[in-house]
Amino acid sequence: SATGITITAKKMRAEFPESMLNQFPEDAINSKTVHECALKGDPIAIEVFRYTGQKLGEALANFVMFSSPEAILLFGGVIKAGDFILKPAKLHMERNLFPLFRNKVKLVFSELEEADAAILGASALVWEK
Structure with missing residues (x-):
């Protein structure tokens, strides 16, 4: 999350x-300033994303183990x-998967605008009911 990136930075x-x-002053440090650096x-800003990607990848590996998805759509x-975040996330996800699951799950960034995705997601839930 952006908050996690800020704390790590x-x-x-x-x-x-x-x-x-x-x-930057302490209160100006956020995920945007980390990205700019x-x-x-800046090797420290890059390391912030690498570390965050590692934690994300490890969590995604756990998710894959019990859900076996074809793809995981990242959003936000x-x-x-x-x-900066996708490469370490993919690397650490793959490292932490059982061989049976390796190289079978795609990590994809959503192309929807943030506001549109929330509305479309809610609409899809209503449509199913």
Whole structure:
């Protein structure tokens, strides 16, 4: 989540004073500033996304084990980080899956606008009933 990225970034920037994240006041650190720093090549900002992607991938592996989906659709503002978060999420998901499930589940970013997706999801529930 964006909140998780913000918390991780604040902890990591305190440990690494050379990070670009330290150019911002504490209350200005959020997932957007972390993304901006990652785009500029800040290794600490990139590490924030790698760590977050790792945790996401581990959680997704647990989900796959009991649900066996064909694909997992990721949605929300955090996906704007693109490969900064997708690559480590996919890597750690695959590492934590039983061989039977490896390389069989697609991770896909939603292309819907955030507001549209919420309305369409609610509409789909009504349609089914």
